[in-house]
Structures are given as structure tokens and as C-alpha cells.
Amino acid sequence: MGLSIFDLFKIGIGPSSSHTVGPMVAANRFLNELSDKQLLNQVASIKIDLFGALAMTGSGHATDTAVLLGLLGEQPDRLDPDKAPELLRAIKDSGQIRLAGQHPIAFSQEQHLQFHFGQSLPAHPNGMTLTVRDHAGIVLHNNNYYSVGGGFVLDEQEASTDQTLPAQPRTIPYPFDNGRELLQRCEENNLTIAELVMANEHHLARHPDIEQQILHIWKVMDQCIDRGCAKDGELPGGLHVVRRARGLHQKLLNRKAHQKDLLELMDWVSLFALAVNEENAVGGRVVTAPHQRCRRSDPCGSGLLRAFCRQQR
Structure with a gap:
């Protein structure tokens, strides 16, 4: 088990890690991709397409608002839920969304965010597509994302490699895949469960x-x-x-x-x-x-x- 305890216990917002946290993470990843490609300032419009379960329960699980907050640059573990309604109201009142909190573009939720009821992307039931265009209407960048559970997100390339979760390091000092192996490693190394997990955590160096x-x-x-x-x-x-x-x-x-x-x-x-x-x-x-x-x-x-x-x- 190469997952960090911080992968298992995540700070986020309700009501669903798959339908709320995951889509917000996907929006964050999309912003990072635009930044890496130095495209953010060229964006004139954005389209959000939700598929499968993200569409069918989208409003009920706040998937739509989670994506919008993510595109503002808000992160699940840092968002103040008391401020979320104000941020969303500003988008509606102004007719604009500030990508990454800095680049304003025209935005209408009715026009630019679509629920594709009864349709799914091929890789996973929780799928979404983000697409940005320039002032000439030319696609600058798009990507598919899949919220696979627990706040984990795969993009189209990662999903095509049949990953079930984002790649995790496996070179930890005391690997185990189930409770029996965990107890066996503890006995072999004269460690408590807490000591063993902490040793693995130091090796993963997530924080x-x-x-x-x-x-x-x-x-x-x-x-x-x-x-x-x-x-x-x-x-x-x-x-x-x-x-x-x-x-x-x-x-x-x-x-x-x-x-x-x-x-x-x-x-x-x-x-x-x-x-x-x-x-x-x-x-x-x-x-x-x-x-x-x-x-x-x-x-x-x-x-x-x-x-x-x-x-x-």
C-alpha cells in the first residue's frame, strides 16, 4: 500500500468526494495545464461538459458549483465554505468568471455548463470535459477528467493506461496490501502499527x-x-x-x-x-x-x- 495517510484522510467540502471534491480538483488541474502551456491569458471562453453520474446528480451533489469554484482557483482543502455563496453569486451577477482568480472571461452557467444526461465518457461513469477557446473561437486546450473516488482524479491519458488511481510510489520500507500483511510486517520488524505507518509516511514525504x-x-x-x-x-x-x-x-x-x-x-x-x-x-x-x-x-x-x-x- 503506497498511499499516504493524507491520501486516505482528505480535507475537502461536501457532499461528495467523487462528485464535489474530484471535480474541483479536476478544475484545478486544468488551470495548471493552462498555466504550464502559458495559455491562460489567451482564453476568451470556457465550456464545461458533465457526463454520467456527474451529470445525473450534478446539482444535487453540487458538482456544478464545485467546478466553478475550482476554476476560480479555490482548492477543496482551503476553501472557506462561508465564502462560497458569495463567490458563486459574483459569477452570476457579473456574467464573468475569473480563471485562477486573475483572468476574467464572459460566463453564463446556462450557456457554458452543460449536463449530458444519459451520456457517459468511455473510461469512467464520473466524467467531465473542460474546453477553452481564444477570441477567434479556436480551441486552445481541452481535456477529459474522471473522478474515480476519494477525491482522486485521472485525466484522459492516465485513464487510457487502465490506472484505477493516480500513480503512487511503491518503494516504501514496509509495504503491505492488506491487514494480514500489515501485522506480519509489524511482527517481522518489532514495530507497532503506528510506528510502521509513520516510517512509511516519512519515506513518502507528502508533508x-x-x-x-x-x-x-x-x-x-x-x-x-x-x-x-x-x-x-x-x-x-x-x-x-x-x-x-x-x-x-x-x-x-x-x-x-x-x-x-x-x-x-x-x-x-x-x-x-x-x-x-x-x-x-x-x-x-x-x-x-x-x-x-x-x-x-x-x-x-x-x-x-x-x-x-x-x-x-
Whole structure:
């Protein structure tokens, strides 16, 4: 397993790592490609085409807004969700989008962003195409991107090589592909799981200060719980589902001593999981965690883990 723990636990925005985080990452990659080719300042128009599942659930999973925010240069792990509505409103009101936050071009979501319902790109169900043209209408650059789960994105060339995930280094000191191999490596080298994973992480060198980045992820989890417990109102989607975490939080805080029982810890765990779920639903800042059964990322999983640890402090 050559993946970093920072590939597995990612800071992003809800409601979906495949339908929201991935498309924003794809938009970031497209901007980088334009920059590398020194084409950004020549762009006069952009076309966004969403296919497959990204089209079918696009608005419901905020895929359209995620792409727009990504084209503004916003990144999933840095975006302030409170500022997102203002950024999107500015695009609509001005009729312009500032690519990478610096190059304004005319933009109408109805004209330049299209949902191709019932159509899919060949490599993966979560596909999208980004195309830019110059003032003469000539295509400057285009590329297909596939959001393959967990916030991972492949472009057309990478997808054509039958990769299921972006290439990852495999030359780690203690390689393993499953839990049995992990325990075997620990026994062979007289290491705990934590020591072995940390040794691999230092070799991968994804962050200069690993422990500080882990604490940052921990902090984002905490903030997500706090925000979820403090906010009220309705969840998006038009079903008029009312947020419940804030009310439950107040009930637990006001619970009298004689009302408490041995299962109170689970009440708090359930509350924190609900708070994270509701933050995820409104596009808040969450930490996604791996979901083995469906091979997706699951913000609820990180919420449950963080909630239990939080109550043990």
C-alpha cells in the first residue's frame, strides 16, 4: 500500500468526494495545464461538459458549483465554505468568471455548463470535459477528467493506461496490501502499527511536518463537529429537511444529572456523527475517510472516529 495517510484522510467540502471534491480538483488541474502551456491569458471562453453520474446528480451533489469554484482557483482543502455563496453569486451577477482568480472571461452557467444526461465518457461513469477557446473561437486546450473516488482524479491519458488511481510510489520500507500483511510486517520488524505507518509516511514525504498536518486534520474534524452543532435551518435539495444536530446538542447540554445513563457516550457519538453528516450535506468543510465496502470516502466515518476520540479526552 503506497498511499499516504493524507491520501486516505482528505480535507475537502461536501457532499461528495467523487462528485464535489474530484471535480474541483479536476478544475484545478486544468488551470495548471493552462498555466504550464502559458495559455491562460489567451482564453476568451470556457465550456464545461458533465457526463454520467456527474451529470445525473450534478446539482444535487453540487458538482456544478464545485467546478466553478475550482476554476476560480479555490482548492477543496482551503476553501472557506462561508465564502462560497458569495463567490458563486459574483459569477452570476457579473456574467464573468475569473480563471485562477486573475483572468476574467464572459460566463453564463446556462450557456457554458452543460449536463449530458444519459451520456457517459468511455473510461469512467464520473466524467467531465473542460474546453477553452481564444477570441477567434479556436480551441486552445481541452481535456477529459474522471473522478474515480476519494477525491482522486485521472485525466484522459492516465485513464487510457487502465490506472484505477493516480500513480503512487511503491518503494516504501514496509509495504503491505492488506491487514494480514500489515501485522506480519509489524511482527517481522518489532514495530507497532503506528510506528510502521509513520516510517512509511516519512519515506513518502507528502508533508514536511507529518505530525503537524495530522493535528491540522484533527482540528478540521473538531471544527466540523462544532459548526454542525451550532447551525440550524434546512438542508439543501428542496425536500425541506430541517437540521437536527443543534437541537439535539442543546438537549444533551441541558440534560440533568439524574437523566444520565451509561449510554450517554453513544448519544454524544451519534450527535457528532449527525453534525458531520449535516455539514457534509450543506457543502461544509469535512474530512473524508475511506469506506471499504463501496470504495468511496465517507465523511461520517471520520466524524464517528473523531467523536469517539473527542469524548475520551
